[in-house]
Amino acid sequence: xxxxxxxxxVFDYQIGTALSIQQIQEKDRKADSLVKRQFNxxxxxxxxKSMFLQPERGKFDFAAGDQLIQYAEKNGMKVVGHTxxxxxxxxxxxxxxxxxEEFKAFMExxxxxxxxxxxxxxxxxxxxxxxxxxxxxxxxxxxxxxxGEDYITDAFKLAAKYTPSSELYYNDYNIEQPAKRAGAIRLxxxxxxxxxxIDGVGIQGHWxxxxxxxxxxxxxxxxxxxxxxxxxxxxLDIEVLxxxxxxxxxxxxxxxxxxxxxxxxxxxxxxxxQLASDYERLFQIFEKHKDKITRVTFWGxxxxxxxxxGWPVPGRTNYPLLFDRNYQPKPxxxxxxSLKNK
Ligand code: G3I
Numbered sequence: 001x002x003x004x005x006x007x008x009x010v011f012d013y014q015i016g017t018a019l020s021i022q023q024i025q026e027k028d029r030k031a032d033s034l035v036k037r038q039f040n041x042x043x044x045x046x047x048x049k050s051m052f053l054q055p056e057r058g059k060f061d062f063a064a065g066d067q068l069i070q071y072a073e074k075n076g077m078k079v080v081g082h083t084x085x086x087x088x089x090x091x092x093x094x095x096x097x098x099x100x101e102e103f104k105a106f107m108e109x110x111x112x113x114x115x116x117x118x119x120x121x122x123x124x125x126x127x128x129x130x131x132x133x134x135x136x137x138x139x140x141x142x143x144x145x146x147x148g149e150d151y152i153t154d155a156f157k158l159a160a161k162y163t164p165s166s167e168l169y170y171n172d173y174n175i176e177q178p179a180k181r182a183g184a185i186r187l188x189x190x191x192x193x194x195x196x197x198i199d200g201v202g203i204q205g206h207w208x209x210x211x212x213x214x215x216x217x218x219x220x221x222x223x224x225x226x227x228x229x230x231x232x233x234x235x236l237d238i239e240v241l242x243x244x245x246x247x248x249x250x251x252x253x254x255x256x257x258x259x260x261x262x263x264x265x266x267x268x269x270x271x272x273x274q275l276a277s278d279y280e281r282l283f284q285i286f287e288k289h290k291d292k293i294t295r296v297t298f299w300g301x302x303x304x305x306x307x308x309x310g311w312p313v314p315g316r317t318n319y320p321l322l323f324d325r326n327y328q329p330k331p332x333x334x335x336x337x338s339l340k341n342k
Pocket of ligand 1: 045046088089129204235307
């Protein structure tokens with residue numbers, strides 16, 4: 001029987017997806033055939049973050065991560081490690097640390113143990129995730145507050161030492177926007193000027209339907225590639241629901257009568273078409289710059305398990321991906337595929 005062609009078969013760059021631990025375990029393999037047909041590189045959605053890998057200080061738990069590696073190897077897929085240094089999803093004990101030396105030791109031990117454990121098993125690591133504010137300055141995180149800005153170069157130095165065979169990336173959202181992009185370029189140059197290895201940059205790509213910043217995305221691809229880096233889109237989704245508010249504003253909006261879950265019975269056709277054309281235009285840009293782009297990873301397999309159903313309000317019905325809740329390709333999928341069938 002003829003094997004159906006998937007995204008991974010038609011594009012020159014890798015096509016990836018984030019995968020939850022449930023999706024690689026026997027208990028929820030519903031997406032299994034879709035994953036195998038469409039993608040050739042996996043990013044663990046959560047299990048390689050520090051709260052899961054080092055749940056107690058000095059006690060590492062690699063079981064789930066190892067399971068993902070085995071699943072990938074068995075299916076001829078690569079794995080991207082996500083992430084060594086991130087202020088979010090830190091283990092609770094680490095969030096409590098107030099002492100510089102203690103926190104430094106935590107960061108160093110974490111990178112050493114995790115990077116060496118997975119050396120040769122992952123193709124690359126998001127060494128640092130989301131270290132920038134929107135204005136391009138360094139994020140006022142626990143890392144910056146306790147360690148000062150040198151934590152950036154220290155992290156890349158340690159990662160290079162303990163995982164010589166993995167690529168090393170900087171990964172962030174909104175770094176296609178001018179101010180934040182300038183900050184990312186400063187950060188990357190700082191690593192390069194210190195004589196350290198940095199192989200790629202990940203533009204996360206959490207965008208909104210009808211508001212995808214196409215021009216800035218294209219400029220960013222060009223500018224990051226000019227630094228000698230591989231450019232990756234690492235967490236792609238295009239959401240269709242209002243989200244420009246934070247947790248604190250949610251109840252106000254609900255009281256004000258706003259419907260925060262307007263498409264729970266289905267996506268109107270006009271939005272479906274807009275989503276499809278946004279995805280098409282995005283991939284047109286990727287195709288135009290395919291000499292610079294090495295990977296495009298979606299942040300989830302299908303609409304039903306996207307993190308965007310739960311943020312910033314739980315229990316929403318969102319439609320950000322190429323496959324629907326029944327694992328079926330959406331119009332956006334066909335538009336993207338048809339770029340290669342012309
Ligand atoms: O592990 C607990 C579990 O014990 C508990 O029962 C359950 C109840 O809610 O929560 C579980 O933790 C959840 C965790 O995912 C693991 O499933 C958290 O509530 C939930 O907030 C967390 O969300 C993840 C989020 O990162 C955390 O910031 C999303 O799944 C994940 O998609 C998202 O991914 C991030 C990237 O890593 C970095 N870039 C942004 C992207 C989207 O936010």
